[in-house]
Amino acid sequence: MSRLYDTIEPSVIDDEMLNTAVEEQGPKEEAGKIAKAEGIDFADVGSLRLDYKNILKIDNLWCFKSLVKLQLDNNIIERIEGLDHLTNLVWLDLSFNNIDVIEGLEKLVKLEDLTLYNNRISRIENMDTLTNLHVLSLGNNDLDTLENILYLRRFKNLRTLNLAGNPFCENTEPSYKSYLVAFLPHLEYLDYRLIDEDTKDAAEKKFDVAIEELLHDERGAERKQKEKEEQEMQLQLHTAAFVERMDGSDLFESLYTEDVEGQKLNTMPGVDELLGEYGKKFTETCKNIFDVGLSKHEEESPRS
Structure with a gap:
């Protein structure tokens, strides 16, 4: 003992x-x-x-x-x-x-x-x-x-x-x-x-039924873990190229969401349509920057 x-x-x-x-x-x-x-x-x-x-x-x-x-x-x-x-x-x-x-x-x-x-x-x-x-x-x-x-x-x-x-x-x-x-x-x-x-x-x-259920859960967990790892790898790549969060609308939405004063515009007539159009152009510009930045990074990486 x-x-x-x-x-x-x-x-x-x-x-x-x-x-x-x-x-x-x-x-x-x-x-x-x-x-x-x-x-x-x-x-x-x-x-x-x-x-x-x-x-x-x-x-x-x-x-x-x-x-x-x-x-x-x-x-x-x-x-x-x-x-x-x-x-x-x-x-x-x-x-x-x-x-x-x-x-x-x-x-x-x-x-x-x-x-x-x-x-x-x-x-x-x-x-x-x-x-x-x-x-x-x-x-x-x-x-x-x-x-x-x-x-x-x-x-x-x-x-x-x-x-x-x-x-x-x-x-x-x-x-x-x-x-x-x-x-x-x-x-x-x-x-x-x-x-x-x-x-x-x-x-x-x-325990055949319990084992099959467990295997199903494990496969699902492995799938989610793999997806998470792939997302993290992509984020690391985008960060290294200085284009993180620029391949979609995330950047615009986060900026607008965090803008307290901007939220007040929602009460004005016609603003929704203007914001939608502005958001679309903003996102397109970010995507162009993302494509150029990522391509440039991939070209330079082999030499670094």
Whole structure:
């Protein structure tokens, strides 16, 4: 179980702790003596164990830029932080701590194996950038909402998942295992057991309607996201060419809408017709400027 630091003297990750850990885990015998005599550059260290150190806060690891494997299990850590510089991490163990929120992992885009077993986490979140995630352990936490597991559908490389020991595992209808197998089709192992084809087929049949509805919603969301990204790209292009919002009536309408005094003209007879004609000419002029500006920008871009 997670431990309370009010009964334990917290430790700080300082140079003494790091030097000791690196020496203990480094080369032995003659090679070890040479390494100790010459000094070990933290930037060259690929693996580091800091387990069972009573560490309260993750800190002072910024020098370990080549680190691939980091073990911080069985401490009293409360927050995931101080890892932004460890961009080469592939394996991270934060099990048996006091963490209650998944955070601080955005820069660890190479991470493949993440262990958060036996903490106080109540929600799966803030992991969008971990697209290479292959193994995830979240067993023995405080996850109580089965639908939150759908967040993991975005991880197409996820093959091994451990969720045993969470509140939703008990008295859940439908069975959380069949639910997970149905909605996370890329999984191969669940709670340390291989998922066989019969189990997959049964789960898919049980939730076929719900899965189809979910797929429909996901396709719609993907479509909207793609449209949004394309619009943002177009806006960036138009901004770079100094012609943003000039390919339609948006500019005129925004200027007129924001003109408080201009709104008073609406009460005068015949103004609507005049404004309509003026707006048409204004928009045509803007469109001409837009076409020329965009064409000029595209001609110059290859040479820039």
